[in-house]
Amino acid sequence: AQKITQTQPGMFVQEKEAVTLDCTYDTSDQSYGLFWYKQPSSGEMIFLIYQGSYDEQNATEGRYSLNFQKARKSANLVISASQLGDSAMYFCAMRGVYNNNDMRFGAGTRLTVKP
């Protein structure tokens, strides 16, 4: 079974600083994908970044980067130069190869950016 763990219920960061949101996972699959989503108060799920299990390079998308450490089964999200609009819930998710490719989510981290 797949399991995603986000141990930080809430995080605060000063505007313009960087912040790391933690995510660890457990799976017996050899091939899988790791995702980060942002969920503002409106409820929509906004895709941020994707990392494949066989990707050797850490994924980056603008101010978002994923610190992927496969041996430690961690996929931390790094947000650089935080902006007030980054305040939201952030979910780490994993999709395996089997079971219809369903996506499982961590508990989420609420990020608050302070001015």
Next chain:
Amino acid sequence: GAVVSQHPSWVICKSGTSVKIECRSLDFQATTMFWYRQFPKQSLMLMATSNEGSKATYEQGVEKDKFLINHASLTLSTLTVTSAHPEDSSFYICSARGEILNTEAFFGQGTRLTVV
């Protein structure tokens, strides 16, 4: 990116009635759709997986007779909450997967259901 449209965005219904939520993929064929439920300040919990033309696969603890899922075409899946109760009040959100396995899941906007 691909667009998934979910309707309605919010609905209020009386206890005992049924509510249907639609999830449409607008510009791609969704072979598989997923339905999630999210209670306030909690994560998304997978309820069921539906494949076009076949019965949905429900997660453990989800009543299939209460949450009816129909995936009649490659662009439409519906979730019907039957005999709704106040405890069914939640945020329901669908996602759709196309043929490329490693792409992001495309999410609908979500439906906030309130049962009074």
